Amino acid sequence: MSMISRIFGFCLRYPLVGISTLILLALLFVSLFAPFLWTVDPLQISPATRLRPPSLEHWFGTDALGRDIYSRVVYGTRTSLFIGFVVTLVSYAFGIAIGFLSAFNRFADTVLMRIIDGVMSIPSVLLAISLTALAEPGIWIVILAISIIEIPRVTRLVRGMSLALRDALFIEAAYASGTSTWRTLFRHILPNISAPMFVQASQICAQAMLIEATLSFIGAGVPPSNPTWGNIIAEGRSLYQIAPYMILFAAMALAITVLAMNLLADGLRDALDPKLNRGG
Amino acid sequence: MMDGSDSMLLEVNDLQMHYPVRSRSWFAKPDYVRAVDGVSFSIAKGETLGLIGESGCGKSSVGRSLLRLITPTAGKVRLEDVNILDLSKREMRDRRREMQIIFQDPFSSLDPRLTAEQIVSEPLVNFKVAKGRELSRRIEELFDQVGLQKQHLKRFPHEFSGGQRQRLGIARAMALNPRFVVCDEAVSALDVSVQAQIINLLMDLQEQLGLSYLFISHDLAVVEHISDRVAVMYLGKIVEIADCHSILQNPQHPYTQALVSAVPRRHPSQKKEKIILKGDLPSATNPPKGCRFHTRCPMAMERCSTVEPIIKRFSDDHAVACHLID
Numbered sequence: 001m002s003m004i005s006r007i008f009g010f011c012l013r014y015p016l017v018g019i020s021t022l023i024l025l026a027l028l029f030v031s032l033f034a035p036f037l038w039t040v041d042p043l044q045i046s047p048a049t050r051l052r053p054p055s056l057e058h059w060f061g062t063d064a065l066g067r068d069i070y071s072r073v074v075y076g077t078r079t080s081l082f083i084g085f086v087v088t089l090v091s092y093a094f095g096i097a098i099g100f101l102s103a104f105n106r107f108a109d110t111v112l113m114r115i116i117d118g119v120m121s122i123p124s125v126l127l128a129i130s131l132t133a134l135a136e137p138g139i140w141i142v143i144l145a146i147s148i149i150e151i152p153r154v155t156r157l158v159r160g161m162s163l164a165l166r167d168a169l170f171i172e173a174a175y176a177s178g179t180s181t182w183r184t185l186f187r188h189i190l191p192n193i194s195a196p197m198f199v200q201a202s203q204i205c206a207q208a209m210l211i212e213a214t215l216s217f218i219g220a221g222v223p224p225s226n227p228t229w230g231n232i233i234a235e236g237r238s239l240y241q242i243a244p245y246m247i248l249f250a251a252m253a254l255a256i257t258v259l260a261m262n263l264l265a266d267g268l269r270d271a272l273d274p275k276l277n278r279g280g
Numbered sequence: 281m282m283d284g285s286d287s288m289l290l291e292v293n294d295l296q297m298h299y300p301v302r303s304r305s306w307f308a309k310p311d312y313v314r315a316v317d318g319v320s321f322s323i324a325k326g327e328t329l330g331l332i333g334e335s336g337c338g339k340s341s342v343g344r345s346l347l348r349l350i351t352p353t354a355g356k357v358r359l360e361d362v363n364i365l366d367l368s369k370r371e372m373r374d375r376r377r378e379m380q381i382i383f384q385d386p387f388s389s390l391d392p393r394l395t396a397e398q399i400v401s402e403p404l405v406n407f408k409v410a411k412g413r414e415l416s417r418r419i420e421e422l423f424d425q426v427g428l429q430k431q432h433l434k435r436f437p438h439e440f441s442g443g444q445r446q447r448l449g450i451a452r453a454m455a456l457n458p459r460f461v462v463c464d465e466a467v468s469a470l471d472v473s474v475q476a477q478i479i480n481l482l483m484d485l486q487e488q489l490g491l492s493y494l495f496i497s498h499d500l501a502v503v504e505h506i507s508d509r510v511a512v513m514y515l516g517k518i519v520e521i522a523d524c525h526s527i528l529q530n531p532q533h534p535y536t537q538a539l540v541s542a543v544p545r546r547h548p549s550q551k552k553e554k555i556i557l558k559g560d561l562p563s564a565t566n567p568p569k570g571c572r573f574h575t576r577c578p579m580a581m582e583r584c585s586t587v588e589p590i591i592k593r594f595s596d597d598h599a600v601a602c603h604l605i606d
Binding site: 168169172173175176177180183188191192 | 347349373374376377380381383385388389390391392393394402403406407449452455456
């Protein structure tokens with residue numbers, strides 16, 4: 001009971017976090033229970049009912065092949081969230097490791113930062129396109145490509161903040177108390193840089209979903225047979241003047257998700273500041 | 281007391297700490313800031329040595345070198361019979377149980393994300409001194425020793441006052457029952473009234489636990505109160521070292537005389553001429569030839585700018601590095 005009231009109180013104090021978390025939980029629910037949400041097979045072609053506008057039967061209408069757009073958007077949530085979360089996890093795993101290494105080893109820093117600079121100097125979508133072109137199209141190559149784009153951002157953040165903390169007196173105090181380097185990293189440095197990292201993580205998650213949609217839109221992403229928001233928008237592009245509903249709902253889903261992620265980032269920035277912490 | 285007799289806990293011999301500075305070109309010889317340039321002293325069991333000097337004279341570098349928080353360029357630091365500069369990293373880590381430090385800034389020396397309890401338990405957990413109930417008992421004992429209450433256990437550093445934070449820093453330093461503690465400007469950041477409390481706490485702990493202190497400060501009044509002996513540092517060297525009384529009543533080095541004359545009198549009738557030194561501390565990258573103090577010394581002679589004075593016994597417990605003493 002107290003747990004629930006505490007969560008409720010927290011959401012009242014930080015309404016942005018509350019609202020965006022609610023939206024994201026709803027999206028998570030949708031992607032997990034997609035088959036039970038009055039959907040039909042999103043790949044089912046039915047030429048007889050092509051380009052139907054939204055109706056009771058097809059809530060979001062049907063596309064040029066007669067596939068139910070509602071089902072496609074709902075199943076597309078799976079792909080988008082999956083890509084967003086996995087990319088965030090992968091880029092943080094590598095970003096934290098590389099960031100720590102270069103903050104605490106000068107030689108590694110010189111080498112790694114030049115590589116990072118190089119990766120960052122290539123336009124991100126262009127880099128993703130060329131990476132996906134290297135292998136057979138599929139969801140994992142898309143995740144890999146987007147992660148490679150995002151890793152440098154995380155690395156920069158982790159490295160910069162660790163460098164600022166490295167000479168802090170409380171790190172020296174930990175050393176003087178016999179704390180090992182590993183323990184110092186995870187007990188002192190990581191918690192003290194976690195607030196900006198959470199903020200950036202939600203932005204990276206949103207960014208990853210946008211890049212995935214962009215790649216799918218230009219046909220370099222997930223194979224078109226998979227329902228993803230980017231693919232749905234891409235297929236609707238040529239017909240949007242006569243059938244705007246083909247791209248409207250997928251675009252709205254994408255916009256709401258990214259907005260929720262960005263709101264979460266904003267709210268977390270305030271909520272995670274220990275000096276503004278109002279209990280909870 | 282100044283001989284290397286058996287009662288000495290810590291002996292420092294010709295300690296040097298040179299920080300490299302970025303040279304102007306790739307081919308130029310690298311420059312060094314000679315923050316500590318040949319410092320020797322010793323501290324007996326249960327004794328407090330005050331180390332004073334102005335900002336940038338290398339006092340803190342001495343304190344940190346002793347604990348190997350920075351690695352000195354040269355010299356020997358013997359804790360009982362072990363030169364701690366020869367120890368491997370792992371051996372040094374074990375030695376940290378015996379040597380601790382209290383930092384100047386009670387704000388940045390405590391991790392803002394940890395509770396008071398977690399901060400004090402860190403050294404105990406690191407060295408597996410205590411676990412579970414035993415650990416909480418020891419932490420409560422430490423809190424009691426430094427004058428913090430039980431209800432402070434779960435608070436975060438920003439919820440404490442400056443004096444309480446410093447008490448927390450002291451509890452952390454005392455957790456492992458060290459024998460030697462460096463107090464690096466431990467009270468300089470505090471209000472005068474709180475300074476007195478903290479100094480008294482440090483003196484009480486010394487009495488209870490038989491600690492030795494190296495008390496680094498730029499405030500002669502504070503050092504006078506706590507120290508048995510005082511060393512005066514100027515530009516990386518000790519210019520005068522003596523027991524507290526002689527330094528204050530009978531300073532020999534012109535620099536010490538200037539420092540002592542700057543301490544406010546306790547009574548207006550005790551008038552004394554203030555010696556105002558001219559100029560700034562010279563650069564430690566390129567210290568003056570001869571006596572390092574000759575550029576600002578009111579009594580400088582010709583010899584001072586060419587021959588460096590060595591530190592010499594003046595009386596039984598009083599050594600000075602000045603040509604005027606000969």
